[in-house]
Amino acid sequence: MALIPAAIIGKKRDGLALSKEEINAFIAGFCKGEIPEYQMAALAMAIFFQSMDAAETSFLTEAMLRSGECLRRIHPTVMRVGKHSTGGLGDKTSLILAPLLACFPVHVPKLSGRGLGITGGTLDKLESIPDYRTNLTQSEIEKQLSDVGCVITGATGNIVPADKKLYALRDVTATVPSIPLIASSIMSKKLAESLDALVLDVKFGTGAFMANQEQAQILADCMINIGKHMGVATDAILSDMNQPLGKAVGNACEVNEALDVLRGSGPADVTDLVLQLCAKILVLAKQFPSVEIARSELQTQLHNGSALERFERMVMAQGGKLPSPVLPTAPAHPLLSVQRGRIVGIDGQKLGLAVIQLGGGRKVAHDSIDPSVGLIMEKRLGEAIERDEPLLQILATSQTAQDVTPLLQSAFTIV
Numbered sequence: 001m002a003l004i005p006a007a008i009i010g011k012k013r014d015g016l017a018l019s020k021e022e023i024n025a026f027i028a029g030f031c032k033g034e035i036p037e038y039q040m041a042a043l044a045m046a047i048f049f050q051s052m053d054a055a056e057t058s059f060l061t062e063a064m065l066r067s068g069e070c071l072r073r074i075h076p077t078v079m080r081v082g083k084h085s086t087g088g089l090g091d092k093t094s095l096i097l098a099p100l101l102a103c104f105p106v107h108v109p110k111l112s113g114r115g116l117g118i119t120g121g122t123l124d125k126l127e128s129i130p131d132y133r134t135n136l137t138q139s140e141i142e143k144q145l146s147d148v149g150c151v152i153t154g155a156t157g158n159i160v161p162a163d164k165k166l167y168a169l170r171d172v173t174a175t176v177p178s179i180p181l182i183a184s185s186i187m188s189k190k191l192a193e194s195l196d197a198l199v200l201d202v203k204f205g206t207g208a209f210m211a212n213q214e215q216a217q218i219l220a221d222c223m224i225n226i227g228k229h230m231g232v233a234t235d236a237i238l239s240d241m242n243q244p245l246g247k248a249v250g251n252a253c254e255v256n257e258a259l260d261v262l263r264g265s266g267p268a269d270v271t272d273l274v275l276q277l278c279a280k281i282l283v284l285a286k287q288f289p290s291v292e293i294a295r296s297e298l299q300t301q302l303h304n305g306s307a308l309e310r311f312e313r314m315v316m317a318q319g320g321k322l323p324s325p326v327l328p329t330a331p332a333h334p335l336l337s338v339q340r341g342r343i344v345g346i347d348g349q350k351l352g353l354a355v356i357q358l359g360g361g362r363k364v365a366h367d368s369i370d371p372s373v374g375l376i377m378e379k380r381l382g383e384a385i386e387r388d389e390p391l392l393q394i395l396a397t398s399q400t401a402q403d404v405t406p407l408l409q410s411a412f413t414i415v
């Protein structure tokens with residue numbers, strides 16, 4: 001995954017002075033095939049270099065959203081809430097957040113994606129559960145929201161077709177790293193969930209899309225602005241991805257860690273991030289007057305087993321069979337530190353590449369995934385380590401574990 005070059009973010013630009021009508025006509029024409037790809041590529045390039053102002057970015061998002069269908073609302077009085085994360089290593093928050101929120105009188109219709117690049121996708125993680133379906137229809141989504149309150153599935157057939165076409169073009173014209181293009185791409189898909197409240201988790205650091213906090217803030221502000229323009233209560237938190245979230249990085253192992261959090265015994269950083277996001281969402285959705293009150297109610301639902309039960313109901317409703325107590329994973333091989341010292345750097349890009357090399361992620365879109373492989377972090381940033389003490393466990397066959405060992409060793413800076 002390409003990190004966004006600081007030069008592209010930092011420059012002040014004035015936008016393109018495009019009207020709403022011009023943007024609508026361009027996107028509609030592109031989707032119908034009346035505007036050829038070379039002209040759309042030229043516009044993407046113009047946006048990449050000149051940026052767009054806030055109004056243009058909102059109009060672009062709206063035009064993309066209108067290119068397809070949105071999820072229907074069958075319970076207009078029940079608040080619909082959502083979360084989007086810009087993706088980080090070991091980020092399994094959606095698996096916990098959706099059932100936890102569904103313990104309250106809100107609906108959580110989550111359309112998730114697959115992993116491409118170093119960060120995993122929620123659908124791939126859930127598909128490590130035997131028979132879990134990620135291709136629900138609109139009617140199945142509606143029924144499940146009524147019965148369970150939450151659903152995590154792939155986008156149905158005709159959600160934001162403009163983004164599919166435009167993203168493919170951005171990919172081959174190297175125009176992915178542009179804030180208005182990223183923000184409109186993400187927000188058009190989130191707004192298709194027909195939400196009342198949305199919280200964005202914008203990640204920064206070595207294991208994230210945005211390299212630093214300043215860039216993450218610019219992207220967050222841009223997306224909040226779009227949400228508000230579209231009448232959705234939107235807020236964001238920035239979260240540090242200079243090391244994986246939690247201990248598990250992979251697919252089955254991340255589901256197992258999410259289950260640990262739902263059982264009240266997961267890693268503190270994952271639990272805390274989930275509680276922060278959920279509390280903000282419930283306040284935005286007017287369920288509680290403050291994040292402190294929301295957080296304490298959420299903790300109760302997490303610790304009394306209600307959120308776990310909701311997760312099991314969601315999995316069952318989507319055809320999945322959760323083996324007890326955990327999903328099987330590949331054998332663990334320790335990666336031993338070659339020196340004594342303190343861990344001052346963990347390169348998330350390298351850890352993510354190692355997981356792909358093990359077969360836990362994709363090099364190209366049609367690659368299949370081995371859900372059993374991954375990494376279990378043993379040490380965190382700032383911790384002391386002895387020579388021959390494990391930095392992490394590699395879940396893989398012994399040959400593939402050996403193959404990724406040099407790459408994984410180089411991911412740690414120890415002084």
Ligand code: URA
Pocket residue numbers: 176181182183185186
């Ligand atoms: N994720 C998206 O959905 N779109 C982008 O442009 C970048 C990340």
